[in-house]
Amino acid sequence: MSKGSDTKQSIVDEALNQARRVGLEGVTLGELATSVQLSKSGLFAHFKSKEALQLAVLEEAIDQFTSDVIAPSLSLPRGSERLQSLFERYVSWITDKPWDAGCIFISLSQEYDDRPGPVRDRLVESENQFQDVIRRVAQGAAERAGVDSFDADQFVYEFKGIGLNLQHVHRLLRDPKGCERAHKAFAHLRAHNGI
């Protein structure tokens, strides 16, 4: 039972790479099939619908994000060190991909903000979970630093803004100074909150 799972995994991997460039709706079964050297119907047999494939791809992206960004940061000691790590790994996630394609969640959030359905629902759920992680990590840093009246939700908002514009300047405008500006902005944010 391993042959089938293997090819299914390679399909999802390739679909994820393509989705980073053309979006999840833009991934085509025909094109995807030739990419993984399968017939269109052979590929389709692994998923009962295109939507199921899209959900599998999204799930794969969430898994990668969890193990690349979240988990390593949470393994660090609570406090500003963990917070800094979370930010830096988020920056790397957006800019360091060997395949040059950026953060897929940011692309998908624009693609699905007006497209109801299970894909959008799952995307919203994962975004909220990520916000929760940021909030808790920041809250921990604030407590360790002895800061009172810390507005965690506001911190999350500004944290994400830095990341979103990083993707914007890095991918659309091709500004090489993006990372530098992102780090500087985050330093401002930390200083402003005393953490």
Place this chain on the structure above:
Amino acid sequence: MSKGSDTKQSIVDEALNQARRVGLEGVTLGELATSVQLSKSGLFAHFKSKEALQLAVLEEAIDQFTSDVIAPSLSLPRGSERLQSLFERYVSWITDKPWDAGCIFISLSQEYDDRPGPVRDRLVESENQFQDVIRRVAQGAAERAGVDSFDADQFVYEFKGIGLNLQHVHRLLRDPKGCERAHKAFAHLRAHNGI
């Protein structure tokens, strides 16, 4: 020669509205034709290609942005008042649209960041122009406030981050507190820079 221009304008308007929801590639000539009560070929005759239509739509969006956001702000006296107006009009542009669809440039930047061609080129050009406006307005406010060593580019980066995440939380997460957070973040940004 006014009948033709009128219908052409109504086509572009409708296409712009649809593009806000499904992107420029997602706008379909057939669907667009029925929306404006024209035959597909009748509509197509106004543009020699779909790409020409896309460029016309983008140009229309740029015009609206200029007259809704940029021009009114630039008519105000130089300084922090003008800067604040620019930000608030940007926030309104993202959230206040009667058609509930958000800022199309943010959607397009994700759609075309990996799709070379004239549409992407024009989009990049207009983004750079907007950044120039922010930079000059902020620089003016800094000079009026007597601030030295003002990092205008960094200010632009953080300004845009606030707007991008506003679109994100407003449209995807449907967070009603988005505007409030955006304004608070901008107040932080101004305070940090002393303007």
Place this chain on the structure above:
DNA sequence: CAGACACCAGCACGGTCGTGCTAATGTCGG
């Protein structure tokens, strides 16, 4: 008022889309 021309509908084209059905191939446990 008539001729020139802009405007638009009808129809057709090759392609590709997602999705099914059927049959041949492969893989694995007994």
Place this chain on the structure above:
DNA sequence: CCGACATTAGCACGACCGTGCTGGTGTCTG
């Protein structure tokens, strides 16, 4: 080694895509 079953190819389908051509209908100009 063989039978059960998972995996994949071939083929077909209706729908829609962007794009042309051709002819008719309106509209403005002289």
